[in-house]
Amino acid sequence: MARILDEALIYEILSVVEEIPEGKVATYGQIARLIGRERNARLVGRVMSMAEFYGSYPCHRVVNHAGRLVPGWDMQGVLLEDEGVVMKKEDYVDIKRCQWKI
DNA sequence: TACCTGACCTAAT
């Protein structure tokens, strides 16, 4: 299989993710906008799922616009709570209170 | 090769 995604894009996304402060969360769309791909939030999510192959990044601080966590990744909620992120429900963060303001 | 699906978003109704 050839190269999966453009590496420059991946590193741009990951460098943004790296900037998310502890106790805050960012949305896919927010990141997509920061890298100049406003409508490509899906790519951000895809990169997140492959981020582990490129290094250690706080991808648990990335959620969707509704604040829902990644389905099937229970550790994410634990990690976020440990950092002080306010949880609304079991699988939802309080995005209004904890969203990363640029 | 073609179609469907997905860690999604925004704007319009």
Added chain:
DNA sequence: GATTAGGCCAGGT
């Protein structure tokens, strides 16, 4: 405020 429709890109089958 909730629901619908449209858009974008890559992977998997």
